[in-house]
Amino acid sequence: MELPAAPERSFASDNSAGAHPAVLESLARANHGHVIAYGADDATRECEARFRDLFGADVDVQLVYNGTGANILALATMLGSLPGPHHGVVCSSWAHINVDETGAPERVLATKLIDLPAPDAKLVPEQLAELAHLQGVQHHVQPGVVSLTQATELGTLYTADEIAALCDQAHRMGMLVHLDGARIANATAALGGTPAALRSFTIDAGVDALSFGGTKNGLLGAEAVIFLNPLAAVGSAFVRKQVTQLSSKMRFLAAQFNAILDEGLWLDLASHANAMARELYLRTSCIDGVILDGPPAVNSVFPSLPRPAIEPLRDWCFFWDWDESRDQVRWMTAWDTTVDDIERFAEGVRAVLAAPV
Amino acid sequence: MELPAAPERSFASDNSAGAHPAVLESLARANHGHVIAYGADDATRECEARFRDLFGADVDVQLVYNGTGANILALATMLGSLPGPHHGVVCSSWAHINVDETGAPERVLATKLIDLPAPDAKLVPEQLAELAHLQGVQHHVQPGVVSLTQATELGTLYTADEIAALCDQAHRMGMLVHLDGARIANATAALGGTPAALRSFTIDAGVDALSFGGTKNGLLGAEAVIFLNPLAAVGSAFVRKQVTQLSSKMRFLAAQFNAILDEGLWLDLASHANAMARELYLRTSCIDGVILDGPPAVNSVFPSLPRPAIEPLRDWCFFWDWDESRDQVRWMTAWDTTVDDIERFAEGVRAVLAAPV
Amino acid sequence: MELPAAPERSFASDNSAGAHPAVLESLARANHGHVIAYGADDATRECEARFRDLFGADVDVQLVYNGTGANILALATMLGSLPGPHHGVVCSSWAHINVDETGAPERVLATKLIDLPAPDAKLVPEQLAELAHLQGVQHHVQPGVVSLTQATELGTLYTADEIAALCDQAHRMGMLVHLDGARIANATAALGGTPAALRSFTIDAGVDALSFGGTKNGLLGAEAVIFLNPLAAVGSAFVRKQVTQLSSKMRFLAAQFNAILDEGLWLDLASHANAMARELYLRTSCIDGVILDGPPAVNSVFPSLPRPAIEPLRDWCFFWDWDESRDQVRWMTAWDTTVDDIERFAEGVRAVLAAPV
């Protein structure tokens, strides 16, 4: 089979992309002279101020290295803020913390994840309400924190109202709410693309703490845990160190965020990735043999393909399987995906699917 | 060497003794018909009432199987009641939790024991005050609970005033106080022998929770965790199950305590063991070659002996080494030690030490 | 409504029953003189020999207090015997360790339970085979131990062949197999009622370690962890202490088992409980309104009842709900259930169900 030149960038993951140039420039600017280690530096103070500004509140900001670290720090601190050590974490069975973190939550938190079925990776308040039968019974882990993912692992979105309803239900039952925002920029871009949109589904909705992703959105590697509810943040700095996420040269985590929080670059990058996914959908959903449910909400599409086409296509331009039972794969765009990448990719898909098997 | 007949009971440990007959009788009485499992039975309710009566307060009582379980349950619950998950446990370097529990505290609590030097196994308030330099520094575990042992692992005693001073200091620094009372009966017997004496160094002194030993004082195997401060007891029942210490047939733990809490039997047994240790001291300290510092406070004496005498003596009547560098051993009396046992033992000591080496 | 006199014993749980008289007699016999603590005594040696005899092999026996303790000790030791600390525990979603132990496994093992759906609480080898896709992928907990329950939490049984097939599959994949035998006596009684039957579904089938239940079968409170595979037993004695399950007066755990392991009493008691459940099935399944699938395999029946009948019946003679969505409850027999209890209970069921609602 004759295939066109492969796209310059793959559709494997937004983790496959590098860093935005502004991020490297910011690192270079921060790399000047001696500063006190572990966060008592100007870049870190600037970063904290930027996050306070973004959320319009005196939030507690803890910069960390990666998404698993962010989730663990958030959850450990939240669990610690609840009276008693007997609480577990409620999540969707699709949750990254449940599926893709090698049991880091169970290892470091030493508690149970209570995973609930969710076909679209979204929990609903009724599922929380049903957990009431566990409450007060000494034989069961007590639900303590609910962890939602926004955008979800399946590329779906909660509306602000849906998150608010989940927070209401959780709080009525004495639980706290965590938001895993590894792709919070993509979610914000999709839900309005403004700081107000961000606030609508986080602080205004009642979320107590969140993991604010940066790595998948153009950083080299940095995430932030934002504690919106100060009562859920007790000891966060100590816990960050305990879970191995305290950086000595903190200025270099801060500088990365300072670059993309400046003038809304974080939203521009995520909007672009989302737009490229829509473009990818438009260019490929019309190809015979590509089965796609509808346009993507954020920056991933999950097509089913004729099985014999998958390997040749992957060999040509790498991507990951999603659900092998349905011959479903995942194509993901990033902050640096170009229309040219998509055109070439669509051309390749067309070529492989048209080939006689 | 010709030795007299060995004593019927050894001086190895108060754990070597069996159960008092009243305990077996109480088990037999409780063994009647069906009752609801896990503590919703009359014997357990009676036991809880007896402890409330003993402490003169509405204490939270959690019956458990053994001393390590009691300590772990108490500490886990207390740490959980503090805001944040970043606290450690301060103790003497002699503490049973530090030396003799195979790392159960670190494994199950997943936190650090901050062990402080204490030649006589007793902490002093100044040692707590010095920990202030750790407080608020994110690189150090924060002192959260102080665990004292009464009577200590070296057979010494805190006065009620000493414990009150430690509690004051700890509370001023935001810490809670746990008392490991594996031999609390011996301590109480030595400090007055009344419920008032017990209260003076526990609830009145400001202790927040304690492990109330029973096994070493004539039970088959049962201990109780008594939470004196309700704020330190949040979720104690859940934690008991989590740390594997919830008994389904709880009535049989309760029945053991009901036997010895009745009419002060627990104090009679401990007073007897203490008296026997004093007798042992009197009969052996005068023997040439036995070095003893002074009369015992509770039920153990720690003599240094001529090295060549130790093994023949131990082969004749078993006991444990204590500090080999000083040829020091431990002789311990129990609720069932008799004057005849002591006379025979002293006779043997005399015979072995008089023998030409 | 006029109801007959309630049965003397309820059908709430086999945990509601007391201890068999032979157990108390054995305790009294063991309660003689001083012995070395922590297991170096004759009763414990006898107990270990009895278990070696029962399994026909030089098994490692660790006596513990309760079922959760047994499961945790077995799993912790098995996980520790695998190279690397990155393994999780595979189990049915109905497993007691997954549902009813307040997260003790996650807390003490600090690892993930990989729970698999199993309508009848029984896993099949194909489910293990499907886990191969997790193996070697650094983002997922690696399946390390499979925990089966026999008899299961739903009162079903694995045949010896079914367990052998699961062991074969697990071992081929590098996993070890644990059997939670909280009701192993009932299972053995149902599968032949002989030591040979026991061996057929444990040591002969390839099980590596098991929790051997005693408490539900007439003891006051004692279980044993039997390591059939010495490679899965490394450090078991240390782990027992670490997980708070080491008894100082071990003779009193051993004496309980010695009583029922003598002359097959453990099988007689379980056979009786099973027979009583069949009797209960026969006397109630014919009552109008009682929905029962078929005769019980062991000592529990799970009838669905007309909803309005449940509370009056429970008030008269206590039992637990099972699946409220189907108005299903659980009736459980014990070693001491009598035909008279069943006759009275059936009479009461008939009376309540016949009453106009």
Next chain:
Amino acid sequence: MELPAAPERSFASDNSAGAHPAVLESLARANHGHVIAYGADDATRECEARFRDLFGADVDVQLVYNGTGANILALATMLGSLPGPHHGVVCSSWAHINVDETGAPERVLATKLIDLPAPDAKLVPEQLAELAHLQGVQHHVQPGVVSLTQATELGTLYTADEIAALCDQAHRMGMLVHLDGARIANATAALGGTPAALRSFTIDAGVDALSFGGTKNGLLGAEAVIFLNPLAAVGSAFVRKQVTQLSSKMRFLAAQFNAILDEGLWLDLASHANAMARELYLRTSCIDGVILDGPPAVNSVFPSLPRPAIEPLRDWCFFWDWDESRDQVRWMTAWDTTVDDIERFAEGVRAVLAAPV
């Protein structure tokens, strides 16, 4: 008091310095196009090859974010490679893992640190030998891994022979040896300044795994765990993820190391820092009131100063206290310290100490 202009760079810590320009250039070079995440990229492969080359062996390389992460990953993997889960970590009481990691080891490893006294922060084989009395006793955590620090937290060095003797003793006792090399470059520079010198006190001496520091030696933030003994490395990749240290954009950790491992830059930077510390010693030890024991082995000096001088001096140019009881402080040089910095600093010290109090 009139003070000269403060040095451009402080003597607070080697963590206060930024990154070497070559590191930023390397990041920029690595920031090109899409690569597979989590380590399957060219920069990471290059880095692994460089480390294999450096150690002259097929070592297992796991890149991580920071020193605590490196230590935890190394120790968790090593403990997991030992049969059984009942082992603890032996270290000096000065060890960073014992003092400065907020209990991260206890939290994530859930085991005990057995800390031994060491006035100069160096363990000796006799101390390990004395631990034999713990081995095989079920009441004590079993020593499993010895963690040494090179250069130590007090700026001292083990010779290669000393480490070899410790490894011999440890291995004879069934223990593994970890080296915390947060400042391994400074140690290597001081002990010969060649790869052969590095090998002499690591792989040739019998060390099983080490934390190879980069952050304190001119990186933005990256460390490597090098498993020299493959039997101690089982599951290292899984454990890295479990302890939150797996980077998705791994190329940016690798690129940092690639920069300094090229043409011996890592040794040049460390040699410079060491030389600057010697210079600092020479310029200040002669000042009246400065008490210094002798020239530094690596890049830190620990002077005692007249108490009234400390705060004015610190206000002028920041540094940390070390031992307040002796009015001792720590001055530390970095890869970028200049002679001018030292001259100015010495001038300031002289001025402050000469001032009338």
